[in-house]
Amino acid sequence: MAYHQTMQQHNTSIRIRFTVQAVVFTAALVGAFFSAFFVYSLYANAERAREANTRFDQLEYLCSAGTCISEHAKAEFAFDYFVLEWPEAHKASVRFFEKGEWTQWAQAFGENDTPDHSQDSYPYQLFMRNGAEGFQVSVDKAAVHDVRLTYYTLPGFHAPDQDRVSMALNESPSDLRIVQRAEWIDSGIEVAPALREEKWPSEYDDIKKIIIHHTATTVRDMNNDGAIDHADYREAVRAIYHYHAKSRGWGDVGYQYIIDSDGMIWEGRFGGNGAVGGHAFREKSCKKFGAAGIGFNRGSIGISILGTYEEADITPQAKDALTSLIARKSWEFNFDPAGKGFFIDQEYPNVIGHRDVDCTNCPGQRLHAYLDAIRAQAQEKYHYYSSAQPRVEQAELIDISERSVELRKEESKEVRVRYRNTGTVSWRNYGKQALHIARVDIKRHIGVIGALRTAAADDAEREVKKEDAIQPSQFFAAHLREPNVAPGAIGTFILSISDPPEDFIEKREYVLAFGENGWLPLTTVAVEVVNGNLPLAATLVAEDGAQEGREGDAQKISVRFKNRGTETWKKGEVSLSLFPVDGESSNLKSETWDKQRGEFVFAEQEVLPGQYATFSFPIQPRRIGEITNLLFLTKEGKQIAGSDREELRVTVKPVFAAQVLSTTIPPAMLNVWRPAVMVRVKNVGEKAWDAATLASIAPGAKKSVFTDTSWGSINHIDTAVGVQPGSVVTFVFRMKAPKKEGTYREQLALNQKNRTIYFLTDNGFAKTYAYSVRVDAAKKKTE
Numbered sequence: 001m002a003y004h005q006t007m008q009q010h011n012t013s014i015r016i017r018f019t020v021q022a023v024v025f026t027a028a029l030v031g032a033f034f035s036a037f038f039v040y041s042l043y044a045n046a047e048r049a050r051e052a053n054t055r056f057d058q059l060e061y062l063c064s065a066g067t068c069i070s071e072h073a074k075a076e077f078a079f080d081y082f083v084l085e086w087p088e089a090h091k092a093s094v095r096f097f098e099k100g101e102w103t104q105w106a107q108a109f110g111e112n113d114t115p116d117h118s119q120d121s122y123p124y125q126l127f128m129r130n131g132a133e134g135f136q137v138s139v140d141k142a143a144v145h146d147v148r149l150t151y152y153t154l155p156g157f158h159a160p161d162q163d164r165v166s167m168a169l170n171e172s173p174s175d176l177r178i179v180q181r182a183e184w185i186d187s188g189i190e191v192a193p194a195l196r197e198e199k200w201p202s203e204y205d206d207i208k209k210i211i212i213h214h215t216a217t218t219v220r221d222m223n224n225d226g227a228i229d230h231a232d233y234r235e236a237v238r239a240i241y242h243y244h245a246k247s248r249g250w251g252d253v254g255y256q257y258i259i260d261s262d263g264m265i266w267e268g269r270f271g272g273n274g275a276v277g278g279h280a281f282r283e284k285s286c287k288k289f290g291a292a293g294i295g296f297n298r299g300s301i302g303i304s305i306l307g308t309y310e311e312a313d314i315t316p317q318a319k320d321a322l323t324s325l326i327a328r329k330s331w332e333f334n335f336d337p338a339g340k341g342f343f344i345d346q347e348y349p350n351v352i353g354h355r356d357v358d359c360t361n362c363p364g365q366r367l368h369a370y371l372d373a374i375r376a377q378a379q380e381k382y383h384y385y386s387s388a389q390p391r392v393e394q395a396e397l398i399d400i401s402e403r404s405v406e407l408r409k410e411e412s413k414e415v416r417v418r419y420r421n422t423g424t425v426s427w428r429n430y431g432k433q434a435l436h437i438a439r440v441d442i443k444r445h446i447g448v449i450g451a452l453r454t455a456a457a458d459d460a461e462r463e464v465k466k467e468d469a470i471q472p473s474q475f476f477a478a479h480l481r482e483p484n485v486a487p488g489a490i491g492t493f494i495l496s497i498s499d500p501p502e503d504f505i506e507k508r509e510y511v512l513a514f515g516e517n518g519w520l521p522l523t524t525v526a527v528e529v530v531n532g533n534l535p536l537a538a539t540l541v542a543e544d545g546a547q548e549g550r551e552g553d554a555q556k557i558s559v560r561f562k563n564r565g566t567e568t569w570k571k572g573e574v575s576l577s578l579f580p581v582d583g584e585s586s587n588l589k590s591e592t593w594d595k596q597r598g599e600f601v602f603a604e605q606e607v608l609p610g611q612y613a614t615f616s617f618p619i620q621p622r623r624i625g626e627i628t629n630l631l632f633l634t635k636e637g638k639q640i641a642g643s644d645r646e647e648l649r650v651t652v653k654p655v656f657a658a659q660v661l662s663t664t665i666p667p668a669m670l671n672v673w674r675p676a677v678m679v680r681v682k683n684v685g686e687k688a689w690d691a692a693t694l695a696s697i698a699p700g701a702k703k704s705v706f707t708d709t710s711w712g713s714i715n716h717i718d719t720a721v722g723v724q725p726g727s728v729v730t731f732v733f734r735m736k737a738p739k740k741e742g743t744y745r746e747q748l749a750l751n752q753k754n755r756t757i758y759f760l761t762d763n764g765f766a767k768t769y770a771y772s773v774r775v776d777a778a779k780k781k782t783e
Helices: 020-044 141-146 162-166 193-199 230-247 316-333 365-369 371-388 440-444 450-455
Strands: 050-055 061-064 067-070 073-085 092-098 124-140 148-153 209-214 257-259 265-267 300-305 340-343 346-349 351-353 395-400 404-407 413-421 435-439 476-479 490-497 505-514 525-531 538-540 546-550 555-563 574-580 598-601 612-619 625-635 647-653 657-663 668-670 676-683 689-697 716-723 728-734 742-752 755-761 764-766 768-776
Touching (some): 050 073, 073 092, 124 141, 124 230, 148 230, 209 316, 209 365, 230 265, 300 316, 316 371, 346 351, 351 371, 395 525, 404 413, 435 440, 435 490, 440 505, 476 490, 490 525, 546 555, 598 612, 676 689, 689 728
Parallel strands (some): 209 300, 209 351, 404 525, 546 647, 668 768
Antiparallel strands (some): 061 067, 067 124, 073 124, 073 148, 092 124, 395 413, 413 490, 435 476, 505 525, 538 555, 555 612, 574 598, 625 647, 676 728, 689 742, 742 755, 742 768
C-alpha cells in the first residue's frame, strides 16, 4: 500500500492531538502544509539541525491486551535519528517507514548512561536511520502517558579550520589513532561553550577505573556510497553528541571516548584527561547491588564501542584500539588494567563493563564476555609502556611575572609563575598527585621525587621528621591552573602574596610539589616581599650596583636609590656612605672627599615615596679588578632600612692594556740552542704606548735564565715606540738556553715608563704573561 494511503498526517510542532473525528477534516489541510514545509526543511537542513518531538498520547493509537500501538505517524521531515523515552520496567518497540517500506519492529532496551547531574528518570534509546519518513510505536498500556518521541536530522559536516584543531586539548600520544574532538564537532551541532559549562560544569578527578559501554546503535551508510566508512562513523559520533548534548539536555556527550569498528578512537567529553563524564549512574530502582542512586562517573573513563554487541562480536581493529587505549590511560594514571580495588561502593576490577555497576545489558552480552581477554591484552601493552617510557617528573622554570612585590597592610598581589613540563608524565590539578607551588618549608615534611634524586644539585634533600604533625598540604601556595599539562607544555600558577613582613624585606621561596607525594628538585623560585608601611626604606636600583672605573684616574659615578618608605626625603637630610669590605678606608676614595666614608647627598630637591634619589660622587680606584663597597643611607643619623642590601661593585680597568696574539717561544729546547722568537702583542688599552718595554722575569724577579747578549739588560728584551690603541707590535728577539736541564717558568712583562701595561687574560687582567720552557741536554757526538 502506498505511503500516503497507510499513514496519517501529523504536525508535531503544534502538538495537535489526532482523533478519529478530526482526521477527515484536517487531512487535506495538513497534507498541503506539510508538503510546502518539507521543501523548506530540505533547504534549512543544510545549515542547522532539525528536531521535532511529541508524546505518545498525542498520537492516535489502539490498545489491545495491555499493549497500545500508535497510528502510522508521518514525520515533519525525513529524519536520520530517532530517540525513544519510556518508563522503566515497561516494554517499548518502534518501526520506521524508510525507502518505501516498513522495517521490522525493534525492541527498545534503554540506556542508563547519564551524568550525575542528569534529571533523567526514564531510560532512553537512540535509533540510527537514513532518511526515514515515518514511524510507529508500541508501548505497554500503563506507560502511554509517559512516552516521548524525538527525531532529528543533522546539517552537513563542515570541517573546522586548522587553528581550532591545533589548539584542541588532547594529551594522547601519536601511537593511538585518535580523532580529536575539534576535528569532528562543528558549529552546526555544537552547544556554545558558555552554555555547555552552564548545563554541565567541568569537573576533574583521579582516574581509578575504566568502564566499557556499547552505544546500542546500528551504524548506517549515511552518504549512500555503498560502504560504511570513516564519514559514516563521524556522522554516528555527531548524532550521539546531539543525542546527549541536546536531545537529553546534558550540554555535552557523556563518553570520554568512542571507538568505531575500524579501530579509530573519537575523543568525546570536553576537558581532556580526568574530566568527569556521564556514562554510569545507578538509578534508585536498581536494587541488585545493594547501594543505589549513586554515580560511577567521577574517577572513571567511559569508553563506548560504536554498535550493538548483544549477539555481534567486536572487530579485531576495535579490540586492538580498545586495549591500547586502556593500557595508555592506565599508564598515565598509574594503575594495572588487570588489577582491582575499591571504587564508590565496593571492590571492582580496574576495567569493568557498564552492567557490572548498574542494571543494564550494556556493553552487550558478547562484548562483556571478552572483558577478561581485554584486561589481559591491555596489561601486556601496559607493561610495554612502562618499560619503553619510564615515569619521570621534571620541570623547568619559564618565567615569573614579578620577583619583588611591595605590600602595604592588608594588601595582596598576584604573581604568575610558569614552568615547562620537561618530564614524561602529564601534570594534573586534581587528585592526590595534583601539582602545586608550595612554600619551601614543605621539604621538611615530604621527600624529593624519587626518580630525580640524583638531579637535585641545588636542593639538599632533607629528612622527613616523623614527629612533625603538620600536614604538608598546609604549605600549598598555588595550584596548577590548567587541568592537564602534557610533556612539553607549559603550566601556570598564580601566587597570592599577602602579609607584608615585619622587617623591610623578606625572601619567600617556593618549590613544586606533587600533592603530598614529593617535591621536585631544581624548581625553587623566590619572591622578594617588601613592607610598604615603613616610614624610612630604600633599595639600590639593581643596574646601578655595577660600575666601571679606570686605575688611578679620577672620575665620577652615579647610583640611584628608590624611596620605598612613606616619608618624603628633603635635600640634605639623606646621605650616602661607603664602606669597603676589606678595610677601614674605601679603596675608591678620591682626594676630593670631604669625609672618610663619603656621606654624599642626592641631587634632587626632594624625593617622594616611590621616586628615585641620584647620588653622584668622585672615585679614584687604587687597583685593577673588582672593588666592592657596602652602601647605606642615613636620614639625620638614622639608617634607612633596606639601603644596605646591595653592594657597589666597581670593575676597574687598566688604562694601559695588552693582549698577546701569538708567540713562538718553544715549549722545549736543547741547552745549546739560541733560537730567535717572536711575540705579537695588541694594544687593547685606552692610551698609546710612548715607549713599551718588554721584559722576561724569573720567579722572585731574579735574572732571566734565557738572557741573551742581544738583550738591553738581564731582563729587558726590547722597546716599542708609538703603539696606538688597536695597533699590533711584534717583538723579535733571541733566547739563550741555560746549560742546566729542567723546566723553567718565567713571565713576560710590559711597562709604559712607570706604569704597568696589563695583559688581558680569560680571567681578567694580569700584570704578567706566564710561559714555561723545558730544557734538555744535547747528546755528544760519538766516534
